[in-house]
Amino acid sequence: MFADKAVIYIRSGKGGDGHVSFRREKYVPNGGPDGGDGGHGGDVIFEIDPGINTLSDFRHKGKYYAQDGEQGKKRNCHGADGDDIIIKVPAGTLLKEAESGQVIADMSGSHTRAVILKGGRGGLGNQHFATATMQAPKYAQPGKPGRELCVQLELKVIADAGLVGFPNVGKSTLLSHVTNAKPKIANYHFTTLSPNLGVVDLDGAPGFVIADIPGLIEGASEGIGLGHDFLRHIERTKVIIHMVDAASTEGRDPVADVYAINKELETYNADITKRPQVIAANKTDVIYVQDGEEDPIERLRKEFEPQGYQIFPISAVTGKGLKELLYAVSRMVEESGKEPVVFEQEYFPDFQTEDDSLITVKKAEDGAFEVEGARIEKMLGYTNLDSEKGFAFFQRFFKDQGILEQLEAAGIQEGDTVRVYDLEFDYYK
Numbered sequence: 001m002f003a004d005k006a007v008i009y010i011r012s013g014k015g016g017d018g019h020v021s022f023r024r025e026k027y028v029p030n031g032g033p034d035g036g037d038g039g040h041g042g043d044v045i046f047e048i049d050p051g052i053n054t055l056s057d058f059r060h061k062g063k064y065y066a067q068d069g070e071q072g073k074k075r076n077c078h079g080a081d082g083d084d085i086i087i088k089v090p091a092g093t094l095l096k097e098a099e100s101g102q103v104i105a106d107m108s109g110s111h112t113r114a115v116i117l118k119g120g121r122g123g124l125g126n127q128h129f130a131t132a133t134m135q136a137p138k139y140a141q142p143g144k145p146g147r148e149l150c151v152q153l154e155l156k157v158i159a160d161a162g163l164v165g166f167p168n169v170g171k172s173t174l175l176s177h178v179t180n181a182k183p184k185i186a187n188y189h190f191t192t193l194s195p196n197l198g199v200v201d202l203d204g205a206p207g208f209v210i211a212d213i214p215g216l217i218e219g220a221s222e223g224i225g226l227g228h229d230f231l232r233h234i235e236r237t238k239v240i241i242h243m244v245d246a247a248s249t250e251g252r253d254p255v256a257d258v259y260a261i262n263k264e265l266e267t268y269n270a271d272i273t274k275r276p277q278v279i280a281a282n283k284t285d286v287i288y289v290q291d292g293e294e295d296p297i298e299r300l301r302k303e304f305e306p307q308g309y310q311i312f313p314i315s316a317v318t319g320k321g322l323k324e325l326l327y328a329v330s331r332m333v334e335e336s337g338k339e340p341v342v343f344e345q346e347y348f349p350d351f352q353t354e355d356d357s358l359i360t361v362k363k364a365e366d367g368a369f370e371v372e373g374a375r376i377e378k379m380l381g382y383t384n385l386d387s388e389k390g391f392a393f394f395q396r397f398f399k400d401q402g403i404l405e406q407l408e409a410a411g412i413q414e415g416d417t418v419r420v421y422d423l424e425f426d427y428y429k
Contacts, residue, residue, distance in 0.1 A: 004155040004232065006058035007098050012066045013041025013082035015120035015143025018128075019072035022136065033136060035126040036073045038143045041119025042066030042082035046095060046105065048112040049088035055155050066117075069143055072125045082119055092158040092236065094343060098150035102347035108158055108236070109342050116151070117349055120144030139384045149349060154232060159197055159211035160333040162237035164265070166257055169245045170282040172196065174316040175212040178326060205330045211237065231268045238336035239276045239329055240265070246281035246296045246313065247288075254281065254296060255303050276332045278310045280325055285315040361406040368417040368424070369407055376420060385423070 016038025023031025044066050064087055070079030095104040095116065105114040123141035130137055163171040179198025196212040213233050234240070242261055244254035258279060265272045281297055289295050297313045304311060310328060314321035359373035379397055384390035398404050407418065407427065418425045 004055060006055045006153045007062070007150060008058055008153065009063045009148070009150050010044045010085075010087070010117060011064070011148040012044050012117035012146040013119040014068040014146045015039070015041050015122040016069035016071045016079040016082075017142045018123035018125040018140030019074060019079075020126045020138060020140045021074035023075075033126040033130050034074055034076050035140050036075070036077040036079065037125050037128075038072045038122030039069030039079035039081040040122050041069045041143070041146050042084040043115050043119050044117040044147075045084050045086045046089055046093075046107060046114050046116055047086050048091045048093075048107050050091065052088060052090040054090065055093070055153050058153060066119055066146065068146070069119065069122050071143075072122070072140070076125070076127060079122060081122075084119075089153065090155060092156050094154040094156055096152040096154065097347040098152045100347065101152070103343050103345055104151065104347045104349065105345060106343040108156075111342070117147040117149060120146050134389065137384075138387065139390070147349065156236050157197060157211050157233045158209070159233075159237050160208035160336075161210045161239040161241055161329050162234050163210060163212045163241050163243055164234065164261055165243035166245075166252060166261070168250060169243045169257075170316040171212045171243050174243065174280070174282070174314075174322070175210065177316055177319060178322060179210060200326055200330075202326060202330055205327055206334055208330055208333045210241075210329075231264070234265065234272055235269060236341040237275070238341065239278070239332045240272070241278055241280055241325075241329060243280045243282050244300075245283050246300065247283040247286045248296065249283060249286060254300060258300075258304065276336065278312060278325070278328060278332070279304060281311055281313045282316050284313045284320065285318050359401060359403060359406070361403065361410050363410060364419065368419045369410060369412050369427070370419045371403060371407075372421070375401070380421070380423075 018038050019035035021033070021035045023034045025031065044064065064085055066085040067082035069082045072079045089107055091108055091112075093107040095107065095114075096102060097104055104116060105111065107114065121144045123143040126137045126140045128141075129139065163174065165171055175196055175198050178200050198210055198212075199207055200210055201207045211233060213231075242258050244257045245252055246254050248254065262273055279300060281300055284297070287296060297311065301311045312321055312325040312328065314325055316322070359371065359376060361369060361371050364370050379394075385394055412418070412427050414428050416427045418427050
């Protein structure tokens with residue numbers, strides 16, 4: 001089954017904790033600290049795999065974790081770095097932050113590999129904290145936590161030209177005639193349930209990739225039917241080919257169809273309608289004009305040529321008129337430039353981290369004053385509060401960081417309880 005949308009959870013690896021140990025060898029009973037650093041956590045990496053063309057694998061697995069870094073070891077040994085996790089996606093996959101819908105990365109063109117979440121840094125071993133006055137530090141730095149994110153994957157096919165039109169106007173027939181694609185063809189609405197891609201090769205002119213976008217219906221831009229799923233694939237195309245049933249074999253008005261299609265495209269994304277467009281008037285082999293009736297091809301020309309559209313009468317079944325259409329589209333694709341349509345990054349995971357400098361003080365319902373903040377968590381990770389020197393450092397930290405001032409501003413009194421995560425202290429000046 002074709003799948004072009006999925007939501008997954010990703011998490012990078014946590015950095016390994018620094019190690020606390022001391023050199024203990026024969027004749028060296030009181031050696032210095034030799035705790036090694038923790039290893040870095042693994043990254044989460046997305047990579048294009050040319051052998052994949054759908055997102056169906058992500059329907060069966062929704063969580064992806066990079067490996068955590070190893071804890072440091074004694075004798076100054078560094079913990080092993082965690083393995084990266086590489087997630088393979090098809091070319092044309094757009095990565096979005098699931099909640100906001102902002103673009104994280106566009107896996108297309110030359111952008112074949114992207115590091116989305118970096119792993120946490122490993123913590124420093126106790127060897128780094130030795131000083132002239134603290135020669136045997138009994139604490140080490142904890143590893144930085146990994147990062148997590150919910151990512152929405154959207155596959156937007158990469159094609160130079162997109163075939164759009166209502167069901168049964170002959171798009172699949174045209175694609176099968178001019179390329180090596182083999183779409184399923186039948187006479188019922190929504191014949192094509194997934195975009196079909198094909199390469200058009202031309203003598204004496206550059207070839208191009210063409211996509212048969214599934215048949216639209218009115219209201220597609222509002223999500224009616226499979227509207228959003230289909231319209232998504234139009235966004236990368238450089239040239240739009242409107243295909244209409246000029247013979248009105250199903251009673252549809254080809255002029256009204258062009259306006260209806262453009263309305264759906266504009267409602268979904270107004271930028272799409274600014275791209276070059278041509279009208280392919282199909283089924284000319286079965287047009288029968290009675291006396292007194294207007295030729296539908298002339299009617300299309302009168303209506304749309306003044307608006308800048310080129311009209312190409314064709315028969316997808318017999319091949320009549322296809323050469324003129326394809327060479328015109330080739331020229332338009334070349335004039336639009338070589339680079340594919342790529343979406344700019346809007347969401348930057350590296351800049352979404354918690355502000356280390358932010359420290360909050362609030363009074364809890366039980367009357368205790370709670371102090372929290374990323375910087376405090378780090379300090380607790382490498383401070384031994386059981387030692388006199390460690391607790392003195394803790395008190396200086398509260399003073400130097402302005403936490404005591406914040407507590408006083410919050411109305412703390414002597415004897416009140418201060419809660420720092422799972423630790424509690426009585427406050428005295």
